[in-house]
Amino acid sequence: MLGQDLMKRLAARHEALGLDLPETDITDPVQVQQFFKRTNPEAVIHAAAFTAVDECERQPELAFRVNAEGTRNVAHACREEQLPMLYVSTDYVFDGEKPEPYVEEDTPNPISVYGRSKLQGERYVQETLDHYWIVRTSWLFGLKGKNFVEAILLKAAAGEHLRVVNDQVGAPTYSLDLAATIEQIVERGGGGVYHATNQGECSWFDFAREILRQAGADQVAVSPLSSSELDRPAHRPRNSRMRNARVEQEGLSLLPPWQDALGRYIASRPSSDEIRR
Numbered sequence: 001m002l003g004q005d006l007m008k009r010l011a012a013r014h015e016a017l018g019l020d021l022p023e024t025d026i027t028d029p030v031q032v033q034q035f036f037k038r039t040n041p042e043a044v045i046h047a048a049a050f051t052a053v054d055e056c057e058r059q060p061e062l063a064f065r066v067n068a069e070g071t072r073n074v075a076h077a078c079r080e081e082q083l084p085m086l087y088v089s090t091d092y093v094f095d096g097e098k099p100e101p102y103v104e105e106d107t108p109n110p111i112s113v114y115g116r117s118k119l120q121g122e123r124y125v126q127e128t129l130d131h132y133w134i135v136r137t138s139w140l141f142g143l144k145g146k147n148f149v150e151a152i153l154l155k156a157a158a159g160e161h162l163r164v165v166n167d168q169v170g171a172p173t174y175s176l177d178l179a180a181t182i183e184q185i186v187e188r189g190g191g192g193v194y195h196a197t198n199q200g201e202c203s204w205f206d207f208a209r210e211i212l213r214q215a216g217a218d219q220v221a222v223s224p225l226s227s228s229e230l231d232r233p234a235h236r237p238r239n240s241r242m243r244n245a246r247v248e249q250e251g252l253s254l255l256p257p258w259q260d261a262l263g264r265y266i267a268s269r270p271s272s273d274e275i276r277r
């Protein structure tokens with residue numbers, strides 16, 4: 001999802017080359033290095049991951065192979081070719097117990113296999129490279145990928161009764177907006193850890209209601225649900241809120257409010273008429 005929006009965003013002012021399965025597998029260090037040698041990039045943005053959070057609990061070895069070792073392979077290839085690298089990471093590196101939004105300096109303490117594997121990826125990047133960026137984001141939605149917005153609209157169109165968790169709070173983030181911020185971060189130079197999300201906050205329940213409202217389907221009923229009732233394999237942080245402190249301090253553009261991002265997303269999705277019954 002994010003990779004495709006990065007390609008779209010970067011293509012306007014840069015020559016952007018995508019790396020993806022099956023052509024290049026980041027778990028194979030030789031393939032990664034050969035790709036960089038062949039294409040000779042100026043910088044690398046690494047957004048590949050095993051992102052199915054519950055599936056990571058069932059397949060922890062695969063999660064670590066892709067998210068941690070795969071990231072180490074990308075970092076080593078960058079060191080070899082003297083390339084700066086941006087690694088996309090996640091709010092799931094935090095345990096969610098902090099009462100306030102997380103800042104970049106807060107100590108991670110992941111509570112899921114996915115979070116631990118992504119944090120290990122961060123550590124490999126930091127150990128391997130002098131010039132890197134780690135950009136943590138949250139609750140991504142975008143036109144090219146499975147996401148919560150589509151899941152809600154699909155269920156609504158199927159006439160299903162919606163039950164959505166209301167005890168996890170975070171910031172939904174449009175992958176196209178994030179791609180623009182990533183471009184700015186790389187162009188600025190510098191380095192280190194950044195938090196980048198659309199502005200504002202909500203629970204998944206609030207997010208679902210706003211999706212339906214903006215899609216013209218606010219007649220569809222949604223009931224709140226607790227995380228313990230949902231009982232999914234992976235624990236999720238209760239608080240996923242992250243202050244975009246460095247983006248702000250460095251004068252980069254803050255991402256727009258999430259409701260605005262959602263509006264643009266809904267307006268541009270191909271099947272926006274589906275649930276206007």
Ligand SMILES: NC(=O)c1ccc[n+]([C@@H]2O[C@H](COP(=O)([O-])OP(=O)(O)OC[C@H]3O[C@@H](n4cnc5c(N)ncnc54)[C@H](OP(=O)(O)O)[C@@H]3O)[C@@H](O)[C@H]2O)c1
Pocket residue numbers: 001002003019020021022024025026027046047048049050051066070088089090091118137138139140141145
């Ligand atoms: N989605 C979110 O809510 C969220 C939140 C916070 C952070 N993030 C982070 O943001 C980044 C982008 O997420 P996303 O939602 O855009 O993920 P996505 O849609 O799942 O895309 C991940 C991409 O990585 C590819 N990939 C998986 N294993 C690979 C391998 N071994 N070698 C090469 N490519 C491989 C996948 O290919 P296949 O499709 O063929 O498997 C897919 O194209 C990830 O780093 C993720 O951890 C995501």
